[in-house]
Amino acid sequence: MSEMAKQILRRDERFVEIQAWASPSVWTDQMLKTLHRGVERGKWYSLSDKLMRKNNIMEAWEKVCSNKGSHGVDMISTERYESELEHNNAKLLEELQDGRYDPRAVRRVGIPKGDGRKTRPLGIPTVRDRVVQTALKHVIEPIFDIDFSPYSFGFRPKLGCKDALRRVNELLKQGYLYVMDADIQSYFDTIPHEKLMSRVKEKIIDGKILDLIEQFLKANIFDGLKHWEPEEGTPQGGIISPLLANIYLDPFDHKMTEAGFEIVRYADDFLIMCKSKESAKRALRKTRRWMKANGLKLHPEKTRIADMTEKCEYFEFLGYHFERTRNTHRIKRWPRKQSLKKCKDAIRKKTRRSNKDSIEDIIAYLRPNLVGWYQYFKHSTVYAMRGIDEFTRRRLRSIIAKYNRKKGSHRMIDTRKYNKAYFTDLGFFSLEEVWKLEFQSLRSKH
DNA sequence: GGCAGTTACAC
RNA sequence: GUUGUGUAACUGCC
Numbered sequence: 001m002s003e004m005a006k007q008i009l010r011r012d013e014r015f016v017e018i019q020a021w022a023s024p025s026v027w028t029d030q031m032l033k034t035l036h037r038g039v040e041r042g043k044w045y046s047l048s049d050k051l052m053r054k055n056n057i058m059e060a061w062e063k064v065c066s067n068k069g070s071h072g073v074d075m076i077s078t079e080r081y082e083s084e085l086e087h088n089n090a091k092l093l094e095e096l097q098d099g100r101y102d103p104r105a106v107r108r109v110g111i112p113k114g115d116g117r118k119t120r121p122l123g124i125p126t127v128r129d130r131v132v133q134t135a136l137k138h139v140i141e142p143i144f145d146i147d148f149s150p151y152s153f154g155f156r157p158k159l160g161c162k163d164a165l166r167r168v169n170e171l172l173k174q175g176y177l178y179v180m181d182a183d184i185q186s187y188f189d190t191i192p193h194e195k196l197m198s199r200v201k202e203k204i205i206d207g208k209i210l211d212l213i214e215q216f217l218k219a220n221i222f223d224g225l226k227h228w229e230p231e232e233g234t235p236q237g238g239i240i241s242p243l244l245a246n247i248y249l250d251p252f253d254h255k256m257t258e259a260g261f262e263i264v265r266y267a268d269d270f271l272i273m274c275k276s277k278e279s280a281k282r283a284l285r286k287t288r289r290w291m292k293a294n295g296l297k298l299h300p301e302k303t304r305i306a307d308m309t310e311k312c313e314y315f316e317f318l319g320y321h322f323e324r325t326r327n328t329h330r331i332k333r334w335p336r337k338q339s340l341k342k343c344k345d346a347i348r349k350k351t352r353r354s355n356k357d358s359i360e361d362i363i364a365y366l367r368p369n370l371v372g373w374y375q376y377f378k379h380s381t382v383y384a385m386r387g388i389d390e391f392t393r394r395r396l397r398s399i400i401a402k403y404n405r406k407k408g409s410h411r412m413i414d415t416r417k418y419n420k421a422y423f424t425d426l427g428f429f430s431l432e433e434v435w436k437l438e439f440q441s442l443r444s445k446h
Numbered sequence: 447g448g449c450a451g452t453t454a455c456a457c
Numbered sequence: 458g459u460u461g462u463g464u465a466a467c468u469g470c471c
Contacts, residue, residue, distance in 0.1 A: 069460060111459050124460045137462090153463090154457060160464030161456050188457095237460030242457080245462095267457045267462090318456055 003258070010150050012036075018146060021157045023138035025055035035142055044143060048208035051139045052096050057089050060134035064127060072126030073107045073222045081127045092128060099208070103129045105220035105227060106235045121189070123221055123235030133239035136212060141243055143203055148246060149253030154267035155242035161318040164266050168273070168317060171262055172308065176273035178280035179322075181315045182287060183302035187268035188245060189233035192295040193217050196234070196248050216240060232295075242267070252290055259286065266318055280305045 015036050022032065031050075050056065064078065071077045081088055095101040106123030113120040125133065145156060153164035184190075193214070200213060217234055220227050234241040245267060256263045256272060261283050264271045272287065274280040284305060291298055306315040308322070315322050 067461080070458085072460095107460090109459060120459095122460050130460090133461095155462045157463070162464070164456090235460090239461060242462040245457095269457065 011146060014146055014148075014150075017158050018142045022142045023056070023059060025053060025059050026050045026138050027142060035146060043203060043205050045205045047139050047204065047206045048096075051135055051209065051212075052093060054089075054093065056135045056138060057093055057131065060131045060138065061085070061089060063134050064130045069127075069130065070124060071107075072124050072129065073105050074126045074128075076127055078127055088128065089131075092131065096132070101132070101212075103132070103215050103219045105222045106237065108221050108223035109237075120236065122237045123219075124237045125216075125219070125235070125239075129216075129219075130239055132212070133216060136209070137240050137243060140204065140209065140240075144243065144247050144250075148250055149257060149263075149265070151257065151263050152246060152250065152253050152265045154265065154269070155246055161266060164264050165318060167264050168271065168322070171264070171273045172322070176262055176275055177308040178274040178277050179306045179308060179315050180272040180274070180280050180283050180287070181302070181304055181306060181317065182270050182272070182284075183299040184268040184291065185297045185299045186233075187296065188236045188241060190296060191234050191245065191248050192232055195294060196244060199247050199251070200244075213240070213244075217244075248294075252287075252294075255290065256283070256286070261286075264317075269318065271315070271317055277305070277307065 018035070019032055027035070061081075065082065069078065071080075092101070104126045106125050109122045109124060110119035111122055112118075141157075148156065151167065153159045153161065153167075196217070197210070197214060201210065204210060216238060218229060219235065220229050221235070234244050249265065249268070253263055253265055261279075262273045264273065272280070272283040274283060284303075288298060306313050308315075
């Protein structure tokens with residue numbers, strides 16, 4: 001099948017998804033039909049009337065309210081907005097229709113990110129502006145999402161990191177072992193406005209909508225006493241920002257795919273996976289060129305090529321650590337959802353009745369849920385398990401504690417804590433990292 | 447099946 | 458002081 005035919009097929013598939021999540025107060029059957037059929041010359045002319053429907057504004061407000069977010073520069077909280085909800089919404093609608101609407105500045109807040117001491121600059125719009133942005137997103141998201149690359153997974157409805165990771169695993173299995181791991185330097189803050197707007201204009205003609213987007217990009221930033229107008233970037237914390245971020249990088253996805261590269265992208269974090277070192281290097285060169293031409297810069301330290309044919313090579317992606325270890329390990333997949341309940345019941349019944357209390361017995365019962373057990377130290381074993389209810393877990397702990405007194409060195413790990421990393425349903429597992437996390441404190445004591 | 451509430455992860 | 462998008466899991470109720 002040609003690349004073109006595949007593309008059309010994927011578009012159809014995605015349409016079915018979109019149908020399910022598109023906001024019904026905007027996306028009527030007629031509109032959806034138009035979305036599927038494709039619009040004249042691929043551009044949408046009248047959208048602002050959909051944005052300004054009362055239903056849409058109300059729905060948007062409910063979404064903003066349910067997020068329980070903080071106030072913006074005007075100090076109006078969601079509670080205060082709600083106390084005069086009818087009035088506020090009516091005023092907002094009026095302003096939008098008159099073209100008098102103007103977004104307020106965003107409130108700058110720094111939040112610590114990850115484990116480093118760096119802070120992430122946040123721009124919090126006012127509640128009122130969050131409502132408008134949500135309403136706007138409901139209108140434009142399906143228009144762009146339907147043609148997004150199927151290899152872009154970040155910030156997209158019904159797609160999550162697991163989908164991206166599944167693809168990574170699939171490609172590794174197929175022998176794509178040269179992995180270009182790229183990171184764009186402060187991506188959100190460096191997206192050029194002009195170029196971004198021209199991407200938006202490829203699909204939307206409606207001037208009111210375009211003005212609105214531009215106004216959100218140009219909204220002032222208030223940081224304490226200072227305030228300024230940003231000349232680049234989209235505010236982190238803005239509701240449409242993630243969507244805009246995807247719109248800007250979408251041509252890159254398609255370009256790399258057309259060039260024959262396998263890309264896996266999650267927002268600004270992406271991998272290009274290749275079967276040879278040479279082609280990985282070519283991918284890197286091509287990526288650098290595209291980023292430069294589009295006003296973006298790759299992070300010099302975080303961007304590199306990992307050769308996964310080498311023993312101790314690794315790369316990190318979406319919180320998972322991919323590594324080829326010396327002792328290749330047996331990995332059990334997570335239990336399937338349907339079988340999980342059955343399994344739980346069996347375990348509960350068995351552990352309640354049984355007085356044998358032998359570790360081996362329990363392992364036998366848990367086998368379907370056992371991720372793996374590993375010799376990490378001369379006399380110790382780690383039992384890793386998941387999908388077990390509170391009662392069973394407590395019982396197991398006491399059993400293991402008893403067992404420990406006799407033989408020592410047995411520990412149980414609750415894998416739910418490590419959902420983030422290191423235990424995966426993908427066939428990768430780094431024992432060293434688990435050791436680090438679980439036994440750090442133990443080690444420091446001795 | 448549905449609905450609500452929470453936590454936890456990615457960016 | 459903590460915004461946003463998305464996903465997942467848990468709990469409760471009918």
